[in-house]
Amino acid sequence: MARIFRNLKELYRYRVLIQNLVVRELKARYRGTVLGFLWSFFNPLLLMIVYTAVFGLIINPRDPAFESKPMIYALYLFCGILPWHWFASSTLESANVLMINGNLIKKILFPAEVLPVVTVTSNMIHFFFGLPILLLFILLMGRPLTPYALLLPVVVFVQYIFTLGFNLMISSLTVHFRDIKDILSNWLTFWFFATPIIYPMTFGSIQNSAPLRLMLNLNPMTHIIQGYQYCLFYGGLFHWKRLGVTFLVSLVFFAIGYMIFDRLRDSFAEEV
Amino acid sequence: MQAIEVDHVSRIYQKYSSRHRFQTFKSALVKGDLFRALRPDELVTALDDVTLSVEKGQTFGVIGENGSGKSTLLKLIAGIAKPTKGEVRTQGKISALIELGAGFHPEITGRENVFINGIMLGLSKKEISAKFDEIVAFAELEEFIDAPVKTYSSGMYMRLGFAIAINVNPEILLIDEVLAVGDAAFVPRCLDRIDDFRRRQKTILFVSHDLNTVGKICDRVAWLKSGRVQRIGEPKRVVDAYLQDVAEEQERSFERRQQEPAAAPNGQEERRENRWGKREIEITRVSLKNARGQERRVFTPEDSLVVEMDVVAHSPADDFVFGIGLFNSQGICCYGTNTQLEDYEAVSIQGEGKVVCRIETLSLVNGTYYLDLAVHKRDGYPYDYHRNLYSFLVSSTHKDVGIGRLAHGWSFSPGIGIKPPQS
Structure with missing residues (x-):
């Protein structure tokens, strides 16, 4: 534990580097494209349009949970998918990040955890770029934007800690077990469907099945995603007790992830 | 501190x-x-x-x-x-x-x-x-x-x-x-x-x-x-x-790489195409030595190369020439000579003997070199011809190129600012 605090203090000294690497990451992502930085807005916009088209015109679900309107369902979906996308793409990128930057780890002295931190942070910034699009659609669809939306940073913080902890573990283990990457993409698909993103917890089939409810409630991402849905879609206060427990779980995840990372740290320079 | x-x-x-x-x-x-x-x-x-x-x-x-x-x-x-x-x-x-x-x-x-x-x-x-x-x-x-x-x-x-x-x-x-x-x-x-x-x-x-x-x-x-x-x-x-x-x-690893031709038992029939002749006069052993008489496979350009051949004439003869040739790894002959070219006159040989060719200063650039050694008649008929059977390495800190390392020096008029190498 004491080691983690020491490492975090050391990490804080590298904040300028982290900041610059995040900027670099964001700049490099769309370098060479015609629209450049605008893609950060266009990607979620296009995604939103696709969802609206598919659910509004093709599947056309009419559930009372969504005012019997497919457009509203698309909005609900988007509330969950945006933060999930942050989580999933950070995790997939983290699985590679130490290998891709092997050159740095071998040649330059800096704490390796900077790399997963940069991955999670730059994906978070991307998530932020999607938020205005989401807010725009909320207003377009005539949903109210309540003051509870101001609680969004709390949810973001919990997700950040959880994602970082998980990614520290993934990035360090992948150095030794390269096939984690492949397991991960399957695992993330499963995880996606085991999180109330495309369906709400209020569905009767979930409410009536105790084991299903238990399984969903044991998934930390359930409470994080629900946090977003409460802030933005329902416009109410999230289950602060559940989110509080999720925060504690995230801290434990973070501690375990960091410990694994720290333990494997010395092998990075040889193995990447 | x-x-x-x-x-x-x-x-x-x-x-x-x-x-x-x-x-x-x-x-x-x-x-x-x-x-x-x-x-x-x-x-x-x-x-x-x-x-x-x-x-x-x-x-x-x-x-x-x-x-x-x-x-x-x-x-x-x-x-x-x-x-x-x-x-x-x-x-x-x-x-x-x-x-x-x-x-x-x-x-x-x-x-x-x-x-x-x-x-x-x-x-x-x-x-x-x-x-x-x-x-x-x-x-x-x-x-x-x-x-x-x-x-x-x-x-x-x-x-x-x-x-x-x-x-x-x-x-x-x-x-x-x-x-x-x-x-x-x-x-x-x-x-x-x-x-x-x-x-x-x-x-x-x-x-x-x-x-x-x-x-x-x-x-x-x-x-x-x-x-x-x-x-x-x-x-x-x-x-x-x-x-x-x-x-x-280098010397050690070079020796390991070498098949020692001299170690082959005498009198064996034509062992390989790199050696020919009926061996009326036979070269039985070859050693490469430096100036101090130590057997070596690696030399510097400043070293001496002493090639010693043990020879046996199985029957008396009066027509014989000893020759030596140095080839680099590209097969270019760097130097070659024999006793006939240098007007030594063969008189007689019988039984065992020793022939020594001493090259005072090797003066070759870095690289691997092969030796041709031969004893033959004046008209070229080979008694025992060893083609590229012996090799040695020239290794030094010099970086010059070419075939031979010609003795040389530089001098400059006072107007040219140029520093000599230190050391």
Whole structure:
């Protein structure tokens, strides 16, 4: 534990580097494209349009949970998918990040955890770029934007800690077990469907099945995603007790992830 | 005051077998040996109980063959790797030139990379802004600094990397072989910069294969061999000891590679196409010796080469010529002569005897050479002809090229400013 605090203090000294690497990451992502930085807005916009088209015109679900309107369902979906996308793409990128930057780890002295931190942070910034699009659609669809939306940073913080902890573990283990990457993409698909993103917890089939409810409630991402849905879609206060427990779980995840990372740290320079 | 202290340091690398390389997470989970799988199968000692210290302001060289642990030592001092045993203490800010431009991102511009690389090396944004123009000027990249780094040539890449690293302005500068890739115009400027560092009483640790430069710029030199310090001290003496060791090593490995033709039993029928003749007069044994009569396979251009042939005439003869030819690895005859060409007159030979050809100064450039030895009649009829059966190596620090090393010297009129080599 004491080691983690020491490492975090050391990490804080590298904040300028982290900041610059995040900027670099964001700049490099769309370098060479015609629209450049605008893609950060266009990607979620296009995604939103696709969802609206598919659910509004093709599947056309009419559930009372969504005012019997497919457009509203698309909005609900988007509330969950945006933060999930942050989580999933950070995790997939983290699985590679130490290998891709092997050159740095071998040649330059800096704490390796900077790399997963940069991955999670730059994906978070991307998530932020999607938020205005989401807010725009909320207003377009005539949903109210309540003051509870101001609680969004709390949810973001919990997700950040959880994602970082998980990614520290993934990035360090992948150095030794390269096939984690492949397991991960399957695992993330499963995880996606085991999180109330495309369906709400209020569905009767979930409410009536105790084991299903238990399984969903044991998934930390359930409470994080629900946090977003409460802030933005329902416009109410999230289950602060559940989110509080999720925060504690995230801290434990973070501690375990960091410990694994720290333990494997010395092998990075040889193995990447 | 000591700037770098390496105190009984060992570094053991964990080597994973090929089995482990393909070890998968799945199988580790299935077998339930996740943590066992993380353990290595074999340990490789890269550094073994190394102790040395570098005084502040000193330029310290580290030499040794590939794999002797030089780079590992540098990484330990830089803090990139941790010693398995022992302790490394350093005083002052360190900048390590291990690989220039490590961490450049190809998609973003040179300008942005200068900032990020500088921050990685421990500069603040302000310091980089202040030094930015100097860095760009030193790298000669004014025109290209706003182009993405992926468009740079490898030379431009290296220059920019060096320019940043040298401007970190460290107390201790670690240099690992990076100058080996620079172009002819850039390397002297790098050396100038390093000289500048020395004048300012900064500590430099210099790892290199370029023994001339090491001899020139270092105050002290350590020679590493298989992870151990073989010798530390005054550059000239350590470099010489190292060179001698390398020569002996070459000698041994060369001998291992050689099939000794002389070891073949006598009287065997035509053993190979490289030897022909009916052997009325036979060359039974050949040895190559230096001036002091020691058998050698590796020579310097200044050495003497003494070729000794044991010969046996199975019946008396009065028509015989002894010849010798030297070929380089391209098959070019560097020198050839025989007793007939030099007007020796054969009178008689019977029974055993010894023929010695002594080349006073070898005067050949570095490389592998093959020997033709023969005894034949005046009209060319071969008694015993050995074609390329013997080889030896010429090895030296000279870098000159060609076939022969002609004795030469340079002189210049006073108007020409040119420094002779030191040492």
